Amino acid sequence: MPEAPLVITAPTAPTKTRRKAPPALVIFGIGWLMLMLIVALLADILAPYAYTALDLRNRLSPPILLGGTWLHPLGTDELGRDVLSRLIYSIRTSLLIAFGATIIGAAVGTSLGFLAAHFRGFIEQAVLALVDFSASLPFLILALAVLAFFGNSLLLLVCLLGLHAWERYARIARGLALAAGTQGYAAAVRGLGASPWRIYGRHVLPNIASTLIVSMTLAFPEVILLESGLSFLGLGVQPPETSLGSMVGYGREYLTRAPWILLAPASTIVLTTLSVSLIGDWLRDGLDPTLR
Amino acid sequence: MLRFLATRLARAALTIAMVVTFAFVVLRLSGDPAQIIMGADAPPEAVDAFRSAWGLDEPIWVQYFSYFWAILQGDLGRSMRDGRDAIMLVTERIPATLALTLPALAIKICLGIPAGIYAALHRNSLADRVVMIIAVAGFTVPSFVLGLLLVLVFAVQLGWLPSGGQESWRHGILPVMTLGLGGAAVLARFTRSAMLEVLGQPYIRTASAKGVPWRAVVTGHALPNAAIPTVTIIGFMVGTLIAGAVVVESVFSWPGVGRLLVVAVANRDLAVVQCILLLVAITMVCANLIVDLLYGLLDPRLRAAPRKAA
Amino acid sequence: MKAGGALLEAEGLVRRYAMRRGLLGRAVEVRAVDGVSLKLERGRTLGLVGESGCGKSTTGRLVLGMETPDAGRVSFDGAVMPQPGSAAWRAMRARMQMVFQDPLGALDRRLPIATQVGEPLEIHGIGARSERAARVETLLRAVGLRSDQGARYPHELSGGQRQRAVLARALATDPALLVCDEPISALDVSIQAQVMNLLVDLQEQFGTAMLFVSHDLRAVRQVSHRVAVMYLGRIVEEGEPDGVLHEPAHPYSRALVSAIPHPGRAGQRIVLQGDPPNPADRPSGCAFHPRCPVATSLCARETPALKARPDGRLVACHVAHGEVSAGQGHARQEAA
Numbered sequence: 001m002p003e004a005p006l007v008i009t010a011p012t013a014p015t016k017t018r019r020k021a022p023p024a025l026v027i028f029g030i031g032w033l034m035l036m037l038i039v040a041l042l043a044d045i046l047a048p049y050a051y052t053a054l055d056l057r058n059r060l061s062p063p064i065l066l067g068g069t070w071l072h073p074l075g076t077d078e079l080g081r082d083v084l085s086r087l088i089y090s091i092r093t094s095l096l097i098a099f100g101a102t103i104i105g106a107a108v109g110t111s112l113g114f115l116a117a118h119f120r121g122f123i124e125q126a127v128l129a130l131v132d133f134s135a136s137l138p139f140l141i142l143a144l145a146v147l148a149f150f151g152n153s154l155l156l157l158v159c160l161l162g163l164h165a166w167e168r169y170a171r172i173a174r175g176l177a178l179a180a181g182t183q184g185y186a187a188a189v190r191g192l193g194a195s196p197w198r199i200y201g202r203h204v205l206p207n208i209a210s211t212l213i214v215s216m217t218l219a220f221p222e223v224i225l226l227e228s229g230l231s232f233l234g235l236g237v238q239p240p241e242t243s244l245g246s247m248v249g250y251g252r253e254y255l256t257r258a259p260w261i262l263l264a265p266a267s268t269i270v271l272t273t274l275s276v277s278l279i280g281d282w283l284r285d286g287l288d289p290t291l292r
Numbered sequence: 293m294l295r296f297l298a299t300r301l302a303r304a305a306l307t308i309a310m311v312v313t314f315a316f317v318v319l320r321l322s323g324d325p326a327q328i329i330m331g332a333d334a335p336p337e338a339v340d341a342f343r344s345a346w347g348l349d350e351p352i353w354v355q356y357f358s359y360f361w362a363i364l365q366g367d368l369g370r371s372m373r374d375g376r377d378a379i380m381l382v383t384e385r386i387p388a389t390l391a392l393t394l395p396a397l398a399i400k401i402c403l404g405i406p407a408g409i410y411a412a413l414h415r416n417s418l419a420d421r422v423v424m425i426i427a428v429a430g431f432t433v434p435s436f437v438l439g440l441l442l443v444l445v446f447a448v449q450l451g452w453l454p455s456g457g458q459e460s461w462r463h464g465i466l467p468v469m470t471l472g473l474g475g476a477a478v479l480a481r482f483t484r485s486a487m488l489e490v491l492g493q494p495y496i497r498t499a500s501a502k503g504v505p506w507r508a509v510v511t512g513h514a515l516p517n518a519a520i521p522t523v524t525i526i527g528f529m530v531g532t533l534i535a536g537a538v539v540v541e542s543v544f545s546w547p548g549v550g551r552l553l554v555v556a557v558a559n560r561d562l563a564v565v566q567c568i569l570l571l572v573a574i575t576m577v578c579a580n581l582i583v584d585l586l587y588g589l590l591d592p593r594l595r596a597a598p599r600k601a602a
Numbered sequence: 603m604k605a606g607g608a609l610l611e612a613e614g615l616v617r618r619y620a621m622r623r624g625l626l627g628r629a630v631e632v633r634a635v636d637g638v639s640l641k642l643e644r645g646r647t648l649g650l651v652g653e654s655g656c657g658k659s660t661t662g663r664l665v666l667g668m669e670t671p672d673a674g675r676v677s678f679d680g681a682v683m684p685q686p687g688s689a690a691w692r693a694m695r696a697r698m699q700m701v702f703q704d705p706l707g708a709l710d711r712r713l714p715i716a717t718q719v720g721e722p723l724e725i726h727g728i729g730a731r732s733e734r735a736a737r738v739e740t741l742l743r744a745v746g747l748r749s750d751q752g753a754r755y756p757h758e759l760s761g762g763q764r765q766r767a768v769l770a771r772a773l774a775t776d777p778a779l780l781v782c783d784e785p786i787s788a789l790d791v792s793i794q795a796q797v798m799n800l801l802v803d804l805q806e807q808f809g810t811a812m813l814f815v816s817h818d819l820r821a822v823r824q825v826s827h828r829v830a831v832m833y834l835g836r837i838v839e840e841g842e843p844d845g846v847l848h849e850p851a852h853p854y855s856r857a858l859v860s861a862i863p864h865p866g867r868a869g870q871r872i873v874l875q876g877d878p879p880n881p882a883d884r885p886s887g888c889a890f891h892p893r894c895p896v897a898t899s900l901c902a903r904e905t906p907a908l909k910a911r912p913d914g915r916l917v918a919c920h921v922a923h924g925e926v927s928a929g930q931g932h933a934r935q936e937a938a
Binding site: 184185187189190191192193194195198203206207 | 692
Binding site: 129130132133136137138140141144145146149150221225228229232233234248249255259262266269277278 | 441531532557562
């Protein structure tokens, strides 16, 4: 199969000209993402209670805005567990899964893309057939099937979500490596007698890194949405662990009586995916106009 | 053209074969298939009978081919919950799902494409901004959040519509809205960028520079060219008609294929899961095939091009 | 080391590519290189001239072993070229190097020049870390770059400086053979002469043999000890550069020479008729006959062999060898 007509442009060289300041929405996105990272890192310090701690005297207590007390700023659920604390730990779990999965996806996809570009022939055909395969099934269905067959664990969930979007990285890595290999710096370095490890690790990878990073910021919100979707269905993160999606799924039972249980994690999901999407779009426009 | 068709068909068959292989491998990796398909509480002699009937004592590649052969004959195993044929269980749920996904697809196309085209033609206008903000929101708000918000507003607060179940057509309104609005936003965003891409091409500038009226430039040159990438994403949406409502069906307790899948996964009812997996793959592959053929009609160049644009 | 022996010998190199016009088209076989033999001695330069698409760059890659010929063989220093990509092949890269047409493309934009010049030393494990830095500085100076320019990135240098950096990198392992593929055609005219002079100087200094591939006959003459003219995958004429330039024997070489602008000699230009050759659709007999002003009917039938004339010049032309008297050009004859 001939190669995909991927548009290749040279990566942007580091320039000394000052970039325009990012638009306000992007600044908001960066700020929100920083906040989320801090919350995830400092969850143990920031959370006022343990996420499993019960407060049976204050069950279904509303958040401050709805007339609650400072004891539980975002209210409690029907077991009296503090919503704020659960939210903080959920952010940590969800971000951890999303980061892990995105990195796994990028690593697997890029490696396979390089393998295809390096060996061509049968291996390339096999990789391309796998790309076709994973592009032909909605990922949610595939993930559900695997979970059905293998049961459920956090590690499996991360690895599974890591397979999401691997084919995008594989396509990009293969296309750019082929372009660099036919008449570019990679061909030149090969002509110097460099080993494949050196060619791909030292030269090709740093050169296509900006494109890969942009793809990662575009895939990251999708992974968050997938994880929260699976957890919402009760098939992702399992109790007693908690994630943003499982909080929404759980809070759904109390939609009429205590909508705050659901609204806090739901708005966190929306704001986080929105922030990363905004940053990703901005990075793409600035760094790599070839992606769309 | 014949050769083009043949290659596409071969690729489609290969993809389905890969899905079957995937199911086979995963099934074998997850434990004793006889036990799994027959169910944990099946009597041992029944499991043994099943084993010899399916040739599970044969070498693995013989098993692989007989598995393939059984699937070709439509034998997809039995549900371990009520012992019925998995394929029957799944097919009787399809109408319910289509009752959600078909109207939703209509909403996506009727709202998303005009909004995207309008936004592209009036770039940076207020309308463009509004469309884009809604489109980004549509992408970042997960369908279960959107669905629950709609329930909160229209069922809990206003009390206009029921929040779940499938008793009347009014029960379908909220799930269809949930599916349709989210998809319309994605489609609007996509159409807009496809349109902008085309409008930036030299032949558009040439056409308007030589005095072709702008309306004619848009309808004669821009729209047909922007249609090509848009058809791909609509094809993908058609491919998800059968199982594109997994989450929404769960939110609204709608008894469709998606709900069945979630329950089957939770119960590890593997025959049903495998059956849905194949069904989805076949729909998806057929949709892709139709898109490929449409491509050939829309763009004669692509008939010769080996792969669709990345 | 054998004194005077040929460093590089190529015999009957053939390189075919299967070209497809889309998925529907039939695969057409294109012979990019169709039976090229050449010989290069230590410290000497062979110039390879021809228009684009004649297979001269492919020949360069074949003799370097970057591609495997479909027929024929390349021997370097008496040994057969190992399989591309193998360890032996990689080790051999230290002895043969390439200089590219586009120096910006050949350099990694993300690494400073000095790192890249020192990379062959790192790859082949030559010298200790501290010695390498000194060697890089010597190399930079040898190609006329300042040592502080080693800290720059490729895009911060001019085109000529980048080509110097590529040269320095190519010379780092002190190779016996340098293949220069159109090394000056991407450069400004004012820079071209400097780089050409540098190449001559470096050859004297390092004793490197060079295969100089170019479409520019004058540039080739300036650096070469011998010149070979290629047309559609074959060598049609080979000889001393001055001889070929002043008294070209093959009609194609004559057309090339006449295309060189020359003050006071206006009006003598031979303008080739017909389309540039399509390697997928090779004419019968002498491949040049449809465009040749002196072609005869014999030229359309029989392929002329590359043979030596009494004065030692190698030519592949029926007319030049006197096997037939000059005709009026095949195309015109048929029209008449």
